[in-house]
Amino acid sequence: MATLEKAKVTMTRGKFDGINALANSNGIVAAAAMDQRGSLQKAIAKARGAAATDDDLIQFKQAVAKVLTRYASAILLDPEYGLPALKVRAPGSGVLLAYEKTGYDASTRGRLPDLLPLWSARRLLDAGADAVKILLYYNPAEDQAINDVKHAFIERVGAECVAYDVPFFLEIICYDDDICDSFEFAKRKPDYVTRYMAEFTKPRYGVDVLKVEVPIDMTHVSGTRAYKGQEAYTRQDAMRLFREAASAATKPFIYLSAGVTDEVFRETLQLAAEAGTDFSGVLCGRATWQDGIPAYAKGGLPALEAWLEDRGVENIKALNEVLATGAKPWWTVYGSVGEIAVVPPAPSTLGAVYAGR
Numbered sequence: 001m002a003t004l005e006k007a008k009v010t011m012t013r014g015k016f017d018g019i020n021a022l023a024n025s026n027g028i029v030a031a032a033a034m035d036q037r038g039s040l041q042k043a044i045a046k047a048r049g050a051a052a053t054d055d056d057l058i059q060f061k062q063a064v065a066k067v068l069t070r071y072a073s074a075i076l077l078d079p080e081y082g083l084p085a086l087k088v089r090a091p092g093s094g095v096l097l098a099y100e101k102t103g104y105d106a107s108t109r110g111r112l113p114d115l116l117p118l119w120s121a122r123r124l125l126d127a128g129a130d131a132v133k134i135l136l137y138y139n140p141a142e143d144q145a146i147n148d149v150k151h152a153f154i155e156r157v158g159a160e161c162v163a164y165d166v167p168f169f170l171e172i173i174c175y176d177d178d179i180c181d182s183f184e185f186a187k188r189k190p191d192y193v194t195r196y197m198a199e200f201t202k203p204r205y206g207v208d209v210l211k212v213e214v215p216i217d218m219t220h221v222s223g224t225r226a227y228k229g230q231e232a233y234t235r236q237d238a239m240r241l242f243r244e245a246a247s248a249a250t251k252p253f254i255y256l257s258a259g260v261t262d263e264v265f266r267e268t269l270q271l272a273a274e275a276g277t278d279f280s281g282v283l284c285g286r287a288t289w290q291d292g293i294p295a296y297a298k299g300g301l302p303a304l305e306a307w308l309e310d311r312g313v314e315n316i317k318a319l320n321e322v323l324a325t326g327a328k329p330w331w332t333v334y335g336s337v338g339e340i341a342v343v344p345p346a347p348s349t350l351g352a353v354y355a356g357r
Contacts, residue, residue, distance in 0.1 A: 008334050008340070009334050009339065010340070010341045010342075010343050011340050011341070012165050012345045013165070013343070013344055013345065014167075014345060015165060015166065015167045019131070019167050021094040021095075022074040022095075022131055023073055023094075023281070023329075026324075026329060027280070028323055028327045028329060029073060029074065029254050029281030029282065030072055030074075030319075030320055031072055031073055031075060031076060031096070031281065031284070032072040032284060032285065032316070033256070033283045034064045034075055034082065035078040035082065035096075035098040035133070036102075036285060036286070037080060037081060037102035037103075038102045040293075043293050044060070044293055044296065047296075048297035054081060058084055059301050059304075061077060062084055062085045063301060063304050064085070065085035065086070065089045066085075066088040067305065067312060067313065068288065068313070068316055070090045070313075071320060072316065073094060074093055074094030074096060075089055075093055075094075077097060078097070078102070079119055079127055082097075094130045095130050096130065096133045096283075097128075097129040098116075098134075098135070099116060099132050100114065100133075100135050100136075101116055109143075110149070111137035113134070113136055113153055120160070121160040121164045125164060125166055130166075130167070131208075132160075132161055132167070133211070134157050136150060136170060136173070137175050138150060138192075138196050139176055139192060140174075140191075140196055141192070151205075155204060155206070158204075158205045159206060161206055161208075162206050167208040167209065168206055169207075169210075169211055170205070171212075174192040174196060182220075185217075189216065190215040190216060190233075190244070190245065194245040195248070197210060197245055197253065201251040208251065209254060209330065210252070211253070211254050211283050212253050213255070213258055214255055215241045215244075216233060216238045216242070217232065218264055218267065218268050220233065221233055221235060222234050224238075224267060225263070225264075225267055226264045226267055239274060239275035240275070243275050243276060246278055246279070249333065250333065251333060252280045252331070252333050253279060253280065254280050255283075256283055256284070257286060257287035259286045259290070260286075262315040262319065264287075265282075266319060269282070269322045269326055270326065273322070278333060279326075280327055280332065281323055281327045281330070284319060287315070289308065291307070291311060292307040
């Protein structure tokens with residue numbers, strides 16, 4: 001390990017070990033995401049034609065964790081329905097736990113975030129988390145009063161994670177409630193993603209890893225298999241936009257699948273790799289397992305497990321092949337792992353109290 005004099009950056013032991021617990025032996029985060037709550041419940045109900053219960057969510061999450069963590073470095077779950085899944089995950093797979101409430105109040109402008117009232121960073125650690133995850137909807141061009149609320153919110157969560165010396169993964173989704181047309185939004189998306197990557201890698205927020213969208217909409221990239229006929233950018237434009245967004249980040253970042261198909265997500269990552277983007281892996285949810293929802297709705301748990309063992313495993317193996325050739329270790333933004341000086345947490349932090357409980 002580098003000395004303090006030679007290191008480019010210092011990182012506390014809990015944060016360093018926590019990030020490594022979520023990455024594979026090559027430093028790549030190849031994680032599965034299964035923290036969907038309201039959206040999953042609606043999807044199961046739609047496929048079934050009848051209401052989905054809490055038990056449905058618990059069973060679905062357990063099945064995904066049981067099968068897919070054999071091929072994933074970690075899994076993201078929620079503490080509301082996902083904790084039973086921790087007991088069936090593959091040995092050695094890391095754990096991220098979501099801290100935010102699902103969804104947002106659509107009657108109030110700004111898609112404001114909120115925390116689960118019965119949880120804290122300490123309680124998530126007690127439940128088995130290696131890292132804490134927050135989802136934030138963010139528009140850099142939104143009213144400043146709204147964004148000030150969000151900035152303060154992330155600062156508070158970041159401070160809590162610093163206090164308990166646990167990695168803070170921030171998932172950001174851009175939006176614009178004044179734009180309904182997907183093509184117009186696709187043209188604005190690169191700027192929005194680049195600006196939020198620059199904003200939330202500032203030290204004041206205490207974020208350790210960003211979980212971000214790709215800065216383009218593949219259905220509007222001409223020359224790709226995903227293209228649907230309305231060009232917002234060429235392949236060369238898209239690669240430039242990947243590089244511009246990546247260059248704005250001063251912390252490691254990984255990509256989310258944002259509900260696209262597994263084929264589209266793999267093509268997206270291949271394009272990012274071709275552009276030379278230093279992304280450090282993925283937290284991939286629906287792209288891997290969403291087609292298992294109809295199987296579960298019609299045939300129950302046995303049908304879902306059979307689907308996961310077949311197509312689900314096929315999807316995640318194909319994704320891992322892309323990551324093996326395209327993703328970079330999470331420490332790449334710092335130069336090398338040897339340029340990180342790992343230090344104890346400050347003795348005045350709550351982390352010291354937690355460690356000695």
